Structure formats: C-alpha cells, structure tokens
Amino acid sequence: MKKIFTLCTILLVIAMAAKITTAQTKERKDVADKYKWDNSIIYKNVDEWNKDKETILAQIETLSSFQGKMGKNAELFYTTLRIYFDIYKLFYKLSDYAFRVADEDLRINANQSLNQISTTIGTKLGEAASFINPEILSIDAEKIRKFFDEKKELSEFKFYINDILRLRPHTLTAREEEILASAGLITSTPTEVHSIFDNAERPNATVKLSSGVKIELNAANYNKYRTAKNRKDRELVMKAMFENYKKFQNTMGANLAGKLRADHFYAKNRKYETVLKSSLNTNNIPVSVYENLINQINKNLPTLHRFLKLKAKMLGVDKLYYYDLYTPLVKSVEFKYSVEEGQKLLLDALKPLGEEYVSTVKKSFDEKWIDYIPTTGKRSGAYSSGAQYDLHPYILMNWTDDYESVSTLAHELGHTMHSYYSNKNQHFVDAQYATFVAEIASTLNENLLNNYMLNKVKKDEEKLYLLGSYLDLLRTTIFRQTSFAEFELEIHKRIENSEPLTGEDMSKIYYGIVKKYYGHDNAACVVGDYIAYEWAYIPHYVNYTYYVYQYSTSLIYATAFAEKIINEGQPAVDKFYNILKGGSSAYPIDLIKKAGLDPLSSEAFDLTMAKMNKVMDQIEDILKKKKK
Template sequence: MSEKKAKRLLQRNEVPEELTWDLTKVFKSDEEFEKEYQTVKDEVQNFRKLQGTMDQGSQRFLQIIENFLSINRKFEKVYVYASMRNDQDTTNAKYQGYNEMVDALAAEFSESISWFEPELLELDEDKLKQYFVEKKELKQYEHLIESMLVMRKHTLDKKSESLLAGASDIFGTSQNVFGILNNADLKFPIVKDDNGDDIQLSHGVYGKLIESTNRKVRKAAFKGLYSVYDQFKHTMATTLIGNVKVHNFKARVRNYKDAREAATTSNHIPTEVYDVLLEQVHKNLPLLHRYVKLRKKILGVDELHMYDMYTPLTEDSKLTYNYIQAQIEAKKALEVLGMDYLTHVSEAFENRWIDVVENKGKRSGAYSSGVYDTPPYILLNWQDNLENLFTLVHEMGHSMHSYYTSHNQPYQYGDYPIFLAEIASTTNENILTDYLLKNNDEKEILIYILNHYLDGFKGTVYRQTQFAEFEKWIHEQNSKGVPLTAKSISEYYLELNKKYYGNDVVSDPEIALEWARIPHFYYNFYVYQYATGFAAATTLAENILSGDENKLNKYLTYLKAGSSKYPLEVMKDAGVDMTDSSYLEKAFKVFEERLNQLETLLSEK
C-alpha cells in the first residue's frame, strides 16, 4: 500500500479569499497605513510638549485627557494592522518591516506618555475636583481617572519614582535570565518519539510526547526534561528567589501589606478573591483525587505516575467537521445566547473577520484580535476535528466580548481587563460542551467530550490554583526572612503536589522541580485568574443554560460593560460574586456531575 503524500501547505496568495480575513476594514491599503503611521509618530512627539501643564486649568486638563486617548486609539489601530499582516505570513519581508516599525513606535509611544499618570497622581485633589466642576465634559472620564487615582497612596515622591523607574531593567534581571536560560541555553536530551525515531527534546516536543499513548515515550520525555532542570536547579532557584525579592521590595516601598496585595490591587481585585479560591479548591480536592483514581483504572496501570496525567483516556473523537460544518454547529450551540448574539456571530463568518486555514509562514495557534475601531478578528489554523470546533467557539467568545464592548462603550471604556478576558471564551466552551453532550448518544463520543471537559477543569482550576498556592508561599517565606534554596523549594513543591493529586498517583521526585520550568511564576500573581475565570465561566454557562432570560440579560450586560466599572462590579452585575464561594461551589458541582457521568459510562463498557 503506497503512503499518502504529505499535504502541501498553500502559499498565502493561493488561499481562497473567502477564507482570509479582510484587513481593508482596518486600512483600505498599505499606503493608508503608512500615512496614518506617520501621523501617529508625529502626534506621539507632540504629546511630550504637554508635559508639566496638567495643573494649568480645566481646559488644558481636558485637552491632555482627550489627546492622550486619541493617540492611544490611533496607535492601537496601526499596531494591530501591522502585527496581523505579519502574522498571516511571517515570511513576507514587507510586513516583517511593518511589524518592526510598530514595535519601535510602541517603545517611543510608551516613553512619550510615561509622564501622564505620575503627573495626574501629583495633581492637587482640590484642584482636580474644581476641574470637574468647571468642565462638565470631564464627567465621561470620571471612572477612568478614578481608577488611576486609586494608586495615589502607593505612589512615591518624584525622586523616588524616578529612581524606581530607572532601576526597572535591574529589577527585570532575574526574569530575563530565566527567560534566556529556559528558552535558549538549556539543551535537552535526544529521546524516542512515537515512531521510535530519535528526536531532540524541547518545550514544544515535550508537550506532545507527554500526551503520547506509548508509556515508554512519555516516561522518557518526562525524565529527560527534568534531568536538565535538576542540573540547573540552584541557578533556577536563584532567579526565582531574586524575582520574588523584587516583588516584595516594591510592595514594601509602595506601602502595601505584601506583594500579593500589590499585584491584585493594581487590577482592582481584593485578595479575598484569591483566598476564597484556595479555600474552595482545598475543600474539593477529593473530587480531583477521584478523577485521578479513575485515570489509573482506565489506563490499567499498577502505579499511576505524573507522566501519565496528560495522555488521553480515550481514542480521538470520531466527530469531524469541515469549516462550513463547524460554523453550523457553532451557531446551533450558541443559540442559547439569543438572536442578537447569533446575528453578530454570523457577521463574523460572512464578513471575513476570520483567517481560517494554515498557509506557509502563517503564525501557529489561534487568537482573537482587533481594537476599538476594527472588527474583532480571529486567526485560526483550521483542522477538521472537534478540538478546532472548540477553538472556534472559544475565540468567538473573545470576539463577541470585544464586539459588544466596543459597540456599547465609549473608547475610554472600550476594552476589558485581563481578569475578565478569559471568562467569555470559556463560557462559550462550556455551552458547546453541554450542546455536544445533549446531541450525541454514542458512548465513545460522550466519553471523549466528558474527558475533554474534566481535563480542562483539572488543568485550569486545580493546577493553576496549585501554582497560585506555591506563589503565595514562596513570597511569604521570603518576606519572613526564611532562607530559600533549591532543596527547600523542591521539598515544599513535592508536598504540595502530593496534596493536590492524592495517593493514587506517584509524585515522582522529578515533579519536585516543576517550579523551575514555569514562566508564570515570574508574572507576579497572575495564574490565579485562570482558575477564577474558568470557574466563573462554568457558573455563567449554567445560568445561561437554565433558560432564565434575566440571567442571559445579565450575561450580555457583562459583555457590554468593558472597563466602565471595576472587574468585580462587572461580574456581580453578571450574577457572580467572586468574593463569595458560591460561584466556585457551582463550578465544582458541574465537575462532580460530569465525573459521575463519565464513571457511569465507563462502568458500562
């Protein structure tokens, strides 16, 4: 039997137009982009001239605010055009050049506006109040200004702020060293792939091999990867501790209780949200232990190891969809969000907001992009499988969030904070999961869908909370003056791993070094938001699927809110109080129900 020829990747100019995004909706031509780029460049330079004049009356203050927002708005548009042109074909020299141009402009832009916030924070409070009395036009910017002024009590005098700003490169040394080590300098061993061929281990290759159905392959990849981190554990501990020290130092000099409060306050999130998450995950660890036990049973192993945690429990789904079929299924699944929502989904499909197929040089993966004055575009690299249907629905969630926000808020509130960003996309995934479970009766397909959901929950709610707990601990230890070493960090991490995954998995000694390879530990209390977002999305999806029109309207209100309120207020309006445990309890209830369903189906096999 002859082997099939490998499918040739299309050149960009060979892709059918209807499967490409239409970027003429951003700029009609490259020439128009270049003209606007120069305009922005000039305006960025001119903005510097306003520095030091914020206290010169309400009219000047209004002028500065409007100028600041206008430049931001224009800059975003030229930036997104250049980056998307580059992403559609990274081999195109012209668009590589555009991308480099806007990167350089970004640095210039950042520098030119750097005075804006410090000067606002230094403005006399009584004078600022008087500005609002004199200029009614300032009312529309009240929440924007207020959200910046929250930082006033944590802002230092000019000289101190200047010193901190000047030391930013020094503060970033630990993170930069880790990045270079982890991405460039570490050399991983040669291992065998699924075909028995030698392959150079890398982060990307490891991600694939750890999901292999061949246990020898994933075990070799696991041990090979961590053998390298073991060699460099003392260096990795030094970079991580150095980064933690920076966070604790900055928190201390800015009068925060601790680094965690400093990180969450900057996003207007109380630490209570973090604490409620940890408390509820701890309470529901028995559910994760049950799922781990089920994994051990299905895989039929005497000992379940950490390298067995990512291999699929079932064969690939028999469900396949071409792109046209996926559009139909996506719209059927999302019907519960109402006709207005579906109308805009159809608009995305029919008006070339989506760049669909893979072509030579195209950026890998998928994302939703665009800014206030553009459509909310989507980049895909389409394959005819269920995973890509989930990706389409996920990215559509982002794009509809952007659409509703930009069409219901003025520019200054026309984007949404990171804390809210993944909720709409994951809500869509939950809705699709429910649709697929209700519209399929073949046992193998149901098992696959349930496994997909449970693995997503495990990886996002449980795993990211484990990371968040570790991050909290390491900052606390340093602030107490407790010496931290590779040994003490690894011992704690191993015990934490055992607590999360339970007795039915062997917490291999290598997993004690997992902390050494996670870049998110350098992001300053970021990871907890993955867990809170996934749990909130599960609850919101349940609300929508209840058929209660009031709950649906609350969800649509969330999509329309942008940054017009603080994140927790937006979520409360949507029906989720993230300082209360009930949204997490609902999420764990769904996890348990689907775990019960999977256990039942597997017992019938």
C-alpha cells in the same frame, strides 16, 4: 493605556501554546476570498496608512506642548486627555492594521516594516504621554473634583482619573519613580538568565524508549513522550526529565529567589505589605479573591481524587501514578468539520446566549472578520484582536478541519464578542477589558460547545471522548494551576518573612503541595519523589508575578456562568452582558458581581464542582451500560 499590549501578548501566547499548526503548503493567493479577513475596510492602501501615521506624529507634538498645563484649568485638563486618547485610538487602528497584514505572510519584509514603524511610533507616544499620570497626581483631589463640576465632558474620563488617584498612596515622587524605573535593568536579570539557561544552555536528558529509540528530552519531546502508550516509557520520560532538573535545582532556585526579591523590592518601595497585594491592586482585586481560590479548591480536593480514581479505572491500572496524568482517558475520536460545518455548529451551540449574540456571531462570519486557512508564511496559532474600536474585531485561525478547530473558533469568538460589545458600549478610554475577565467569555463558549456536542453525538465512544477531554481540562486548568498559585504564594511569603529559600527548599514546598493535591497519602495518585523538581520546569514563576491563578479563576467563573445560563436562560444571559459590554468601565470584580457571581463566595466553585461531578456520573453510567 499600557494594558492592551500586555493582554494581547499574553492571549497570543496562550493561543499559540494551545495549538501548534503543522507546516503549511497552500499559498494565500490560492485561498478563496470568503475564507480571508477583509483588511481593506481599515485602509485601502499603504498611502492611507501613511496619512494616518503623519497625523499621529503631528498630534504627538501637540500633546507634548500640553505638558505642565493640566492643573491650570478644567479646559486644559480636558483637552490634554481628549488629545491623548484620540491619538491612542488612531494609533490602535494603525498598529492593528500593520499586525494583521504582517501576519498574513510573515516572509514579506515590506509588511514587517509597517510593524516596526508602528512599534517606534508607539514608543514615541508612550514617552510623550509619560507626563500625564504624574501631572494628574500632582493636582490635589479637591481641584480635580471642581474640574469635573465645571466641565461636564470630563465625565468620560471619570473612571480612568479615579483609578489614577486610587493609586496615589503607592505612587512615589518623580525622582523616586525614576530610580525604580532604572532598577528594571537589574531586576530583569533573573528572567533573562532563566530564558538562556532553560532554553539553550541547560543540557537535556536522554532516554532509551522500549522500542530501542533514543530521544533527547527537549520541551517538545517531553510533551510528546509523556503520553506514550507504554507505561514504562511514560515513567522513564517523566523521571528523567525532572531528575535532570534536580541537578540544577540550586542554581535555578537561587535565580528564582532573585526574581522574588526583585518583586518584593518593588512592592516594599511602593508601600505594599506583600507582593500579592501590590500585584492584585493593579486591577483593584482584593487579596481575599486569591485566598478564596486556594481555600475553595483545597476544600474540593475530594472531587479531584474521585477523578483520579476514575482515571485509574478507565486506564485499567491498579494504582494511578503522576506519570499517567497526561494519558488521555479515552482514545480520541475523529470529528471532521469544514469551515462551513464549523460555523453552522457554532451558531447552534451558542444559542443559549440569545438571538442578539448569535446574530453578531453570524455577522462575523458574513462580514469577513475571520481569516481561516493556514497558508505558507502565515502566523501559526489563533487569536482575536479587538483593537479596531470603530470597526470590529478580527480573528486569525489556522483551520485544520477538526473538532479542535471548531473549539478554537468558539474560544476566539468569545474574545471577539467581548471586544465588540465593549467597543460599542464604552468610550475608548474604558473599552479594553482587564486580563482577570479576559478569558471568561472565551471559555464560556467552549463550555457551551461541549454541552451542545454531548447532546448531539450518539455513540458512547464519542460521548466518552468529549466528557473525558472536558475532565482533563478541569484537572489541568483548575486544580493544577491553583496548585501553582499556592506554591507561588508560599515562596513569596518566605522571602517577605526574610526566611531562607534555596532551590532545595522550593522542591520541598512544591512536593508537599503536589502530594496534597493529588491525594498521594490516600492512594488517589502516587507522586514520585522526582516530581519535587517540577517547579523548575514551569517558566511562569520567573516570567510573571501572580499571573497563573487567573487561568483557574477564569475557567471557574466561565463554567459557573455557563451553568447559570443553561439553567436560568435569558435572565442569566442579560446579566452576563454586564461583562460583555463592560470593558473596563468598572473593576473586574464589580463586573463579575454585576453579571451574577460573587468572586468572594463559594457559588462559582460549588457550581463548577457540581458540574465536574455530573460529568463523572455520566461517564460512570456509560461504563456501567457498556459492561452489561
């Protein structure tokens, strides 16, 4: 049951990284009610919240009294699980409310304290429930099968139980588990070192721009100035940024190698041949899904090279350099949308998903599931939370009247619809979806919005802007993230094969992969030698294990589903509901298969690359027309 927290945190991080809102001046009390979410249907007041808090604390006591009894008979086995999941459901209601209220105004201490109380309860619950998995594993499989025959109500927990049993070969004795858990105090060191070093202690480079202005290259300035209009400035900024990392490559490399060895330590002790196997096995994802991603994307590099050549042409440069990549293809167009206009646009854009879907989206607008307006003290960014199992999801927005706001809402509505339908169709135990499928429904909506807008806008500049930003998205999310995934696999392999791996080795490996992806040798894009140190700038390697590949797979599957839905209509939509309604009632790969795509085949890649080529055809047509 830990997964919802991981998922939400990660989604939150993505959403926040995607959009940093500017300082807010409006006060919440000055915002009309129709733009605020309605929290009062969860709890009317804090007294009600406190009542549930007391209930949960009492039930935690009850749960503890079941320790050691699960294997006795079917009735006790069932009752333990019943109590456990009922407390969790109530706890989600309680903690989600605390989060919602706190996020409205982060300055109000009373609301923050609700949050802290619910975090403490969460820890207590986790501790009280920690006997459940080992106890299930201590009962032999035949006995559990008999329990299922005797007690029909147990079928609700079948997938959950089977998943615990599936991991039996990788679960150790209680004492060994304890030792592994305590090793966490040591194995988390590389992540901490990286955070302190990269965010605080590493000196930043300073550059003098062509305007004479001197800037320090912290993360924010690097992001800003790598898209500078003046090409010399772009080169200067990128070169200085990564040559600065070069100075620390061996320190940062040794630290990253430490993290990789920690991953290997856990995988090996849990009897996995590789870290990849161990990491993907959490959600029963075959290693071939990862390998297929890398192989298919390598096969489709000519499509990326076509894009790079087109980009050179559109930027009006002879040769494209890596430092040109973040410069937008065309100058941005100002689209203006009020909340109401945005809602109307989305109701039209999401029509390909069918009447049922659109009517639920409309319900989310009418029944105040969404908090739109940026106000003083409100949490920045955007997210969707699906933790209110018996109610409906909530969306936090910071609406700024632009197209970005509309597409962010399209994205968050994807998460919300996914949560809504999964909550409605699955028992609580199977309602939370896995990270591997989490970004499919959301990016599918972004795809549909983009398609709709392309048919709607009239001016060539507007079309070029939409097509251009779409291509940039595919470049960064599909190709760039897969190149990261390839690097991650390669450095893990070195450790697993007991080969030496220094920071300098990492730079060599990284540079080779980037040159291959960007067609350095066939003149698609020149990759300066200082790009070799870019790996040190990417925090994911030291913060996560085999995570980034899911950015690519999600967008590839979402694009392929969007293509199927547009081409095949309702039958494709009906199949897609297998994901929307599926929660975690089956493994992610099986849900995607049921929805009509085989993650082990080339179909999703073929559809996505065909779409990317089609978009480039459209751009070339407009450019030709403009020339005449």
